Amino acid sequence: MREFLKTKGYKMTPQRELVFRSFFELGEHVSVDELFDRVRQIDKAVGYSTVWRNLKLICEVGLAREVNVGDGVTRYDRVTRKPHGHFYCVSCKSLLEFDLNEIAGRLAKVATAEKFETESFKVEIEGVCKSCRDKENRKTKRSLSESPGVSKAKLSKKR
Amino acid sequence: MREFLKTKGYKMTPQRELVFRSFFELGEHVSVDELFDRVRQIDKAVGYSTVWRNLKLICEVGLAREVNVGDGVTRYDRVTRKPHGHFYCVSCKSLLEFDLNEIAGRLAKVATAEKFETESFKVEIEGVCKSCRDKENRKTKRSLSESPGVSKAKLSKKR
DNA sequence: TGACTAAATGAAAATCAATTTCAATACCGA
DNA sequence: TCGGTATTGAAATTGATTTTCATTTAGTCA
Known part of the structure; x- marks a missing residue:
């Protein structure tokens, strides 16, 4: 992962690592808040914006995609096969x-x-x-x- | 229209009339803001919430449906054949x-x-x-x- | 290793659409 | 016409998302 991100021009950090890992551990249709909660269970110091930005990043690099069911909350789907x-x-x-x-x-x-x-x-x-x-x-x-x-x-x- | 709404338990008002008419005059995929602008061109006194509420009402009575393309703005589609x-x-x-x-x-x-x-x-x-x-x-x-x-x-x- | 620089972080504030509140007004049936 | 109820408009609120900014840190290079 670290290498993969490097090729895209991003650094690896403990927070990023945690956010990425948590996202892939959770099922599909993850909302920012859900991911945030999950991350916080492991590290109470991670900020909401960090989770948000990294979730966006996951999309950016093509590993996830936004899903919108119209209930006002954006969810994120892992890009699966x-x-x-x-x-x-x-x-x-x-x-x-x-x-x-x-x-x-x-x-x-x-x-x-x-x-x-x-x-x-x-x-x-x-x-x-x-x-x-x-x-x-x-x-x-x-x-x-x-x-x-x-x-x-x-x-x-x-x- | 007045009669149709009456059967559903709603009153007719000049504002409502205008909002409904404007909505059906505009093409598909109308956002609240677009509709609001249109309505305002005819009557500067109509409030934003009135437009919003009546757009919701149009959906309520089954004449339109929400469309969400994920750009953060809800649009409304006339229910067509x-x-x-x-x-x-x-x-x-x-x-x-x-x-x-x-x-x-x-x-x-x-x-x-x-x-x-x-x-x-x-x-x-x-x-x-x-x-x-x-x-x-x-x-x-x-x-x-x-x-x-x-x-x-x-x-x-x-x- | 040490130092530098751009990127990343966290807290708080800002944004922005959507929705609600509330007092004033206007429908519409009796 | 009158009265109760729905509707209206302005402003405030909500709730998610996004940005700001000061601080910290990862990765690079000497």
């Missing part, structure tokens, strides 16, 4: 991946037809996941208060 | 539409397979449009300063 789309559950805010390689091919074709040079593409499906739909059904029967959902992101808000 | 994706040119910030109905079918299939209830979907291709690519080429030859682009949004920032 396979293109994938996202299901975004509007109820529990969870993000589910699905394979995209056939669709990717089609999109490439469309782009070519329009003489558009593709850098990246996003496919997002918004809706309600099975788990939430089941909950909904039970809810209407028993008339509960809120719909909690499967994996609410719950980003802590104290910096 | 045909599903379409967007080419987003990172250079000139222009948005170009392309037809999506074959791809839409495939996406529906994927969703069904995952037992996901689709409400909407987005397909965005990011890259460089032909026009900008041509400009780029000329630039490298003659070594100019900036790349201006075709239709930079240039949202005015004084409210």
